[in-house]
Amino acid sequence: MNFLQRFFIGRNGTDQLNITLAVTSIACTLLSWFMFRNLFTSMAYVTMFLMLFRMISRNIGKRQQENALFLQMAGKWGDKIPSGRARSAPKWEGTNYRYLNCPNCRQQIRVPTGKGNVKITCSKCGHVFYERT
Numbered sequence: 622m623n624f625l626q627r628f629f630i631g632r633n634g635t636d637q638l639n640i641t642l643a644v645t646s647i648a649c650t651l652l653s654w655f656m657f658r659n660l661f662t663s664m665a666y667v668t669m670f671l672m673l674f675r676m677i678s679r680n681i682g683k684r685q686q687e688n689a690l691f692l693q694m695a696g697k698w699g700d701k702i703p704s705g706r707a708r709s710a711p712k713w714e715g716t717n718y719r720y721l722n723c724p725n726c727r728q729q730i731r732v733p734t735g736k737g738n739v740k741i742t743c744s745k746c747g748h749v750f751y752e753r754t
């Protein structure tokens with residue numbers, strides 16, 4: 622398990638477009654059992670390859686642009702697709718912290734509240750950004 626976590630550091634991972642590609646691949650596989658075997662099987666392989674390529678890609682900015690374009694084209698249906706990035710922040714009793722995601726790598730960062738504009742450096746990718754807490 623530790624190997625997979627280290628492997629996916631700095632990679633795109635899953636997003637709404639990847640989830641849609643996975644569902645499409647499964648649907649094409651199921652359809653290939655009933656009709657047009659060669660056509661739907663090849664479509665399933667192509668969508669699965671595209672999904673895996675997007676998942677392990679290190680060009681996160683380009684993949685985020687593709688996902689944003691997909692969500693824009695999907696319109697209101699794009700909101701119903703789970704993102705795959707939902708992470709719940711730990712809730713510790715008696716602490717005054719806010720949980721932010723790094724805009725570059727989506728790493729969750731804990732910052733104190735009530736400090737005004739704070740310079741935040743991501744521990745994972747080193748990206749520096751400012752946020753009001």
